[in-house]
Amino acid sequence: MNEYFIGVIALTGIQLIAMLGVSLLTGFTGLYSFGHAGFMAIGGYTSALVVKYLHIPIFCSVATGVLVATLVGIAIGYPALRLKGDYFLIATLGFGEAVRQIIEYAQNLTGGAKGLPDVAKAFELPTIILIDILVIIILVNFLRSTHGRNCIAIREEETAAQAMGIDITRYKTISLAISCALTGLSGAMMAHFMQYLHPSMFGMMVSDMLIITVILGGLGSITGTILATCILVPLPELLRIENIQSWRMVAYGVIILLILQFKPSGLYGYKELTFKQIKKYIANLKTRLNRRGKSFD
């Protein structure tokens, strides 16, 4: 495997963490955010700047980035999550753009529109995959816990969940905090892997991509999100056509409209792909083939 492919796989692994974060928020809690790239930016820039100025180990700086992204997420969620209606959506939409503009405005610190070069190098492919696996394990365990089930209950029916005694705002905030932490982690890893940061890396399109991938993979499905990320993120790297980025987005838009019309839960919605299922499927296939074979006799 050459270096280029390793790079693509590593980037997919890093993006996967952010996708999983959005998956928890959108797929399992039913909140739609259109500015999650902003949290990636916060994680990335915080970690890069902390290393640059305070010279602490990268592990600590990444932790700082995650912490700051989480705190900012809670700060946004505090006013917006208490309200019904599309307030959260509008708030995140404004937030994503505002973060980008603040980065461009604070030129002396962040390099502004020129970008931030020479970020300390860290994270090789094995580390990234290890972190991916850890994140998945933690997330699956969270979703199986009371807290995770409460989040799913809120997605299904807010009023009913409240009647059951679930503190809706609290669990929405928890879900948002975890998703911000994961997106921040992804941003920080991206910064140290690419060794370069630029505000355009966290534009509106990145936020769109995050939510689109999660929807295409299937709301409420961790395996769906993982599958969608592994297919959709490396795809444009492998196909190199003119205007590919735009054509890709057009295709995603069309697919989304079709999915909403015909299979609103997404490609693999509300189900997980497990080894048991695959075994069952193969067993089914075998019996079906056998039967067909017999009927031909």
Added chain:
Amino acid sequence: MLLQQIVNGLSIGSIYALMAVGYSLIYSLMNFTNFAHGVVVTLGAYFGFYSLTLLSPSIALAFIIALVLGGIVSSIIELTTYRPLLQKNSKRSYLVIAGLGIQIIVENLIIILLGGRFKTYPSGLFNTESIYFFGSHIGVIDLYILLISILLLISVELYINCTRNGLAIRSAAYSTDVTSIMGVDVDKLMIKVFLIAGMLAGIAGYFLGIKYTAYPQLSALTNKAFISAVLGGLGSLTGSVVGAIILGLLETFVSGYISSSLRDIFSFGLLVLVLLFRPTGIMGKSLDDKA
């Protein structure tokens, strides 16, 4: 200087108002954020540009084209995208995602077909003079934009308040089910609402094209319309106009006296403050009340 900033702020605020009214109208009726609204704004700017460069240099013709085609595009979006979803009783959030899908498709198709570059309206057609008034220069274009927007907003207000259709829209904002029991064809009503919203959005796009340029990401400016609507009270028409004017004025002051790159950060900060301290906005009564 101050007067100049005020007129400038009013003119940009009135463009926000054109967008925010269409957004609020749909929100009050169907209770979802129409993300495809920005698409109509972007297309309005392009319709204006191509009418002026390809058809004729008539400003009025471009205005009418942006108005009519904006309305048509908006109704087509309703018919082809939202209508089937509504008939299936889809979740409200799916409508939002569908709108996002439309926005992504159109924005990228524009980049592919027309190019991602800024399209500047032909110069010389528009009155770039400024009137010298009490020691400040006031752009004639700004005055025209302000005047026409006010006329449009008043006519929408009259339509909503003084016609049978307007009555139906007001009652549908209260409850679509009850309205449909009363014998109003809610489906037809929605087309009308999308038509009005689209016409206003088309004009807003045309004005933005005149003031700035036409470019694929113009729809991002609808964020300002959303913020205006929250500032004035989500779902309230008068509120969204008031919110838009206030936002336009404050933004112009911030970019005029502090820094223009702080403008969008300021609007977002304002949004957070409103959500924190008065989520019902300026005109909104209660979170459950609409229109």
